[in-house]
Amino acid sequence: MTDTKGGTCLSCGGSSFTKDRSRGEMICTSCGLVASDHILDRGPEWRAFTAEDRKARERTGAPMTLRIADKGLSTTIDWRNKDASGRPIGGQRRASIYRMRRWHRRTRARGSNYRNLISALSEMERLASQLAVPRDTQETAALIYRKALKKKLVRGRSIDAVVAASIYLACRIHRIPRRLHEVSVESRATRKEVGQSVRLVLSQVDVKVPVASARDLIPRLSSDLGFKGETVKRATEIIVKARRRGITVGKDPGGIAGAALYIAGILEEDRRTQRKVAKAAHVTEVTIRNRYKDLVRSLGISFGLDPTA
DNA sequence: AAGACGAAAGTGGTTGA
DNA sequence: TCAACAACTTTCGTCTT
Numbered sequence: 194m195t196d197t198k199g200g201t202c203l204s205c206g207g208s209s210f211t212k213d214r215s216r217g218e219m220i221c222t223s224c225g226l227v228a229s230d231h232i233l234d235r236g237p238e239w240r241a242f243t244a245e246d247r248k249a250r251e252r253t254g255a256p257m258t259l260r261i262a263d264k265g266l267s268t269t270i271d272w273r274n275k276d277a278s279g280r281p282i283g284g285q286r287r288a289s290i291y292r293m294r295r296w297h298r299r300t301r302a303r304g305s306n307y308r309n310l311i312s313a314l315s316e317m318e319r320l321a322s323q324l325a326v327p328r329d330t331q332e333t334a335a336l337i338y339r340k341a342l343k344k345k346l347v348r349g350r351s352i353d354a355v356v357a358a359s360i361y362l363a364c365r366i367h368r369i370p371r372r373l374h375e376v377s378v379e380s381r382a383t384r385k386e387v388g389q390s391v392r393l394v395l396s397q398v399d400v401k402v403p404v405a406s407a408r409d410l411i412p413r414l415s416s417d418l419g420f421k422g423e424t425v426k427r428a429t430e431i432i433v434k435a436r437r438r439g440i441t442v443g444k445d446p447g448g449i450a451g452a453a454l455y456i457a458g459i460l461e462e463d464r465r466t467q468r469k470v471a472k473a474a475h476v477t478e479v480t481i482r483n484r485y486k487d488l489v490r491s492l493g494i495s496f497g498l499d500p501t502a
Numbered sequence: 503a504a505g506a507c508g509a510a511a512g513t514g515g516t517t518g519a
Numbered sequence: 520t521c522a523a524c525a526a527c528t529t530t531c532g533t534c535t536t
Contacts, residue, residue, distance in 0.1 A: 466505060477528055
């Protein structure tokens with residue numbers, strides 16, 4: 194409990210508030226009203242300097258706060274200026290009731306968006322930790338989701354799908370190799386739904402997302418398969434060349450990355466079976482073979498001579 | 503026996519009339 | 520809404536190591 198902030202309490206008219214940092218709540222010091230509904234909207238003010246601080250607020254702060262804020266006023270306030278026994282209410286008390294009514298209306302008007310955001314953010318938290326997505330990437334995801342929400346893209350489709358899409362896109366922006374199917378496996382939405390949401394968000398929301406590249410998948414795949422450094426380097430070269438020839442467009446990046454690693458493995462005498470590579474890359478052996486053929490043909494790779502180039 | 507290869511048919515999704 | 524289509528998968532038989 195530390196700093197106090199300006200403003201007027203809607204319940205008692207008091208002007209002093211206590212801020213509970215761990216919960217992100219604003220509490221009126223004279224009547225105890227939890228007045229915190231704006232905290233969600235003040236994105237920038239949420240910035241904290243330590244990881245713990247940020248974590249504490251992001252996780253439990255917003256949703257819990259809102260839940261509390263709503264709880265206090267979930268009943269309707271009668272419009273007549275009478276008290277329970279029918280006597281008229283006057284003076285300061287009356288003004289205070291009026292303010293409460295207005296506040297109540299406002300909360301309700303924005304209520305559906307808030308409610309949506311609450312469940313979305315908690316789902317996002319769950320998904321992100323499941324996928325080991327870093328904090329800043331998660332923030333990007335939250336931002337994308339908010340934009341989508343503002344554009345009414347969530348209407349009529351599942352929150353989970355749009356959340357998953359936001360995380361997937363945020364990962365791509367931050368070049369964190371998370372593939373669509375990985376995200377959808379952890380999501381409650383199906384791969385199809387997530388995919389559709391990704392496309393929708395991509396077309397409607399103003400985010401620039403780099404194209405998914407096979408290159409970004411190399412580090413993960415190679416560590417899964419235990420390739421040595423030289424092999425990884427060579428695989429990366431192969432992909433760079435392949436992209437320059439334009440034979441990577443429209444193909445599953447997993448297949449390309451897998452095939453490049455497979456080829457590099459042969460060239461570097463660091464071989465893995467197609468089966469293993471395919472499994473790690475989440476494609477079939479056939480796809481590895483097809484990409485392998487494409488790559489070998491268009492890059493003129495030969496396996497006979499000592500590969501020193 | 504395991505791995506590599508390729509043909510053929512099937513799947514789920516996009517695109518364009 | 521439907522058909523054509525591209526990418527990928529499944530399945531399976533055959534060759535190679």
